[in-house]
Structures are given as C-alpha cells and as structure tokens.
Amino acid sequence: xxxxxxxxxxxxxxxxxxxxxxxxxxxxxxxxxxxxxxxxxxxxxxxxxxxxxxxxxxxxxxxxxxxxxxxxxxxxxxxxxxxxxxxxxxxxxxxxxxxxxxxxxxxxxxxxxxxxxxxxxxxxxxxxxxxxxxxxxxxxxxxxxxxxxxxxxxxxxxxxxxxxxxxxxxxxxxxxxxxxxxxxxxxxxx
Amino acid sequence: xxxxxxxxxxxxxxxxxxxxxxxxxxxxxxxxxxxxxxxxxxxxxxxxxxxxxxxxxxxxxxxxxxxxxxxxxxxxxxxxxxxxxxxxxxxxxxxxxxxxxxxxxxxxxxxxxxxxxxxxx
Numbered sequence: 383x384x385x386x387x388x389x390x391x392x393x394x395x396x397x398x399x400x401x402x403x404x405x406x407x408x409x410x411x412x413x414x415x416x417x418x419x420x421x422x423x424x425x426x427x428x429x430x431x432x433x434x435x436x437x438x439x440x441x442x443x444x445x446x447x448x449x450x451x452x453x454x455x456x457x458x459x460x461x462x463x464x465x466x467x468x469x470x471x472x473x474x475x476x477x478x479x480x481x482x483x484x485x486x487x488x489x490x491x492x493x494x495x496x497x498x499x500x501x502x503x504x505x506x507x508x509x510x511x512x513x514x515x516x517x518x519x520x521x522x523x524x525x526x527x528x529x530x531x532x533x534x535x536x537x538x539x540x541x542x543x544x545x546x547x548x549x550x551x552x553x554x555x556x557x558x559x560x561x562x563x564x565x566x567x568x569x570x571x572x
Numbered sequence: 573x574x575x576x577x578x579x580x581x582x583x584x585x586x587x588x589x590x591x592x593x594x595x596x597x598x599x600x601x602x603x604x605x606x607x608x609x610x611x612x613x614x615x616x617x618x619x620x621x622x623x624x625x626x627x628x629x630x631x632x633x634x635x636x637x638x639x640x641x642x643x644x645x646x647x648x649x650x651x652x653x654x655x656x657x658x659x660x661x662x663x664x665x666x667x668x669x670x671x672x673x674x675x676x677x678x679x680x681x682x683x684x685x686x687x688x689x690x691x692x693x
Contacts, residue, residue, distance in 0.1 A: 407632070410613060413656060414628045417614035420652070438629045445633045543678050554596075 385415045388429045395439030399446050407442055444564045453567070485556075492549045499545055503538030506531045595634075598626065599643075600672045602634055606644060606661040607669065613657065635659060643668055 383391075389408050396404045411432065418428035432438065459467070467474075509531030513524040605611060605619045613631060620626050638644045643665035648655045 406636075409657070410632050411628075413612070413654075414614050416652075416654060417612070417656075421614075433627060433629055441629060441633060445636065543675075547675070547678070 383429050384425050385412070385429055388415070388432070388435060391435045392439060395435060396442060398443065403446055411438075440565070444561055447564065488552060492545070492552065495541075495545045495548075499538050499541045502534050502541070506533075506535030506538060509534060596672070598624075598630070599634055599638060600669055601626075602631070602638065603643060603661055603665045603669050606659055607666065610658045610660045612659065616659070638665065641668075 389412060392411060393404060393408060396407060399407075414432065415425070415428045418431065419425060423431070509527050513527040513531060517524045601620055601624065602616060605616050611619065613628060613635070616635075617626055617628055617631055620631075635644070638659075639646060641664065643662055644659045645662055647658050647660065649658050650656075
C-alpha cells in the first residue's frame with residue numbers, strides 16, 4: 383500500500399468524524415509518512431510500519447466520538463423501533479436512573495471525604511489560633527488543644543493524597559468503561 | 573534511579589498494565605520530551621523509542637489530548653516544501669509533569685512497602 387492509498391482508506395474509515403478532525407488526522411499521518419521516507423524508508427515500508435488502517439481508525443473514532451452519538455442512530459427510527467422503545471422505556475429509564483444514582487453516590491462519597499479532610503485541616507488551624515489566643519487563661523487545656531490541633535492538621539495533610547489517588551482511580555475507571563462500550567459499538571459500525 | 577527503573581518496568585508491561593495508568597505515563601513522557609525542546613510527531617516517537625516502544629498511531633491521540641488540555645501549543649514550520657507541525661510545551665504541561673512527580677513519590681513509597689512485604693513472606 384502506498385501513501386495515497388493509505389490516506390484514502392483512512393479517510394473512508396474516518397468519514398463519520400467532522401471534516402476538520404479528519405483533515406487533522408490525515409495531515410498527521412501524511413507528515414509521519416513523509417518524515418519516515420526522509421529518514422530512508424521506502425514509501426511502502428513507511429506506510430506498513432504505521433500498522434493496520436482499521437485499528438488506527440478505530441482508535442481515533444473512540445477518542446473523537448461522544449458516547450451518545452454512538453448509541454443514538456443517525457438515521458430516522460422505524461415505527462417498530464419507536465414502539466419497542468416506548469414499551470421498554472420504563473426499564474431503560476429505571477436502568478439509567480440506577481446507573482446515575484450509583485455514580486452520583488460514589489462521587490458524593492469522594493466529595494464528602496475531601497470535605498472531611500478539609501475540615502480536619504481547618505479545625506486544626508482554628509484550634510492552634512484559639513489555643514495561642516487563650517493560652518494564659520488555662521495553660522494545660524491550651525497545651526492539649528494545641529497538640530490536638532497539630533494532630534488534626536497532620537490527619538488533613540496525610541489523608542489528602544490517598545483521597546486524591548482514589549478519586550483519580552474512579553475517574554480512570556469511568557473513562558475505561560466508556561472507552562470499552564465505545565469500542566464495542568464502533569466495532570459493529572466499522 | 574529506582575524511580576526510572578520502576579517507570580520503565582511499568583511501561584514495558586504493555587497491554588497487561590492498567591490502560592489509564594499507561595496513558596497517563598505516556599502523556600508525561602511526551603511532555604518530558606517537549607520540555608527539552610519543541611518537537612514534531614516523528615521525532616517525538618524516535619526520542620521516546622529509546623526508552624519505550626510507542627507507535628505513531630498511539631502518539632496521535634496523546635498529542636490531541638494534550639492540546640485539548642492546554643498542555644501544549646502547536647505551530648507550523650516549513651520543511652522541504654511541506655508543512656511540519658511542531659508541538660511546544662505550555663505552563664499547564666510543565667505543571668502536569670510536576671504533579672506526576674509528586675504523585676509518583678507516594679506510589680513509589682507504597683511500591684517499596686509492598687515489595688518489602690512480599691520479600692518478607
């Protein structure tokens with residue numbers, strides 16, 4: 383396969399993308415092929431080394447196409463499909479609500495953890511200020527308050543990173559799930 | 573040194589490795605290449621291939637994401653009667669490298685802890 387054949391096939395596979403996105407992609411691969419040839423490769427080797435056109439197109443479609451666009455067909459629905467959709471709508475709505483509720487719960491837990499962490503740090507700072515301001519009225523209690531406030535700030539600082547890592551993991555997991563759903567839907571289309 | 577070895581071990585694990593983790597690592601690797609000098613697609617792949625096997629088709633979505641995240645900017649340079657797209661790291665990209673290094677410290681500490689635990693058994 384030569385350069386023009388490769389680019390023509392890639393353009394065909396990416397025709398569902400907006401024209402500007404497709405042009406950017408074609409320009410990128412055209413530049414890469416030219417650079418490879420400048421580096422001493424033959425045109426055929428430069429193209430072959432890029433890999434399978436279908437896989438390249440698949441990867442790009444996954445990145446560029448939003449999930450709803452893959453689920454909702456671009457053609458008009460037939461009468462039978464509309465009737466089936468109407469009959470199944472209670473089940474679909476319940477399922478979507480369940481997924482949304484679960485997802486919202488997970489994020490609310492994460493947000494609560496961040497807020498809890500923040501309140502530990504804030505309580506610590508407030509405690510230190512209060513213990514210094516009121517130090518002379520009751521020295522033992524003020525000392526105890528000072529130490530507890532330091533511990534509170536410590537908990538706030540130490541707990542921040544694990545909470546951040548967990549939230550990043552959940553975000554990563556969500557992206558992974560969406561990507562896999564997209565992959566399955568795109569494989570059906572290509 | 574230990575940090576570099578662990579990073580390369582993780583990247584070399586390919587498909588078995590957590591896709592998100594690998595994706596994040598590759599993004600930082602690309603930014604690191606760009607932190608040294610502005611570069612273009614083919615050269616980025618060549619520079620990275622000294623450390624990790626990466627295909628041009630893998631690099632393209634990474635560059636697109638980095639551009640969308642405002643981590644890199646692009647400009648065109650004429651080369652041999654054609655245009656070549658250069659990528660330049662932005663402040664956001666530099667911060668991303670720093671964030672990665674900070675996060676990595678805690679991951680390394682955990683890795684060391686788990687490794688010592690496993691060796692103890």
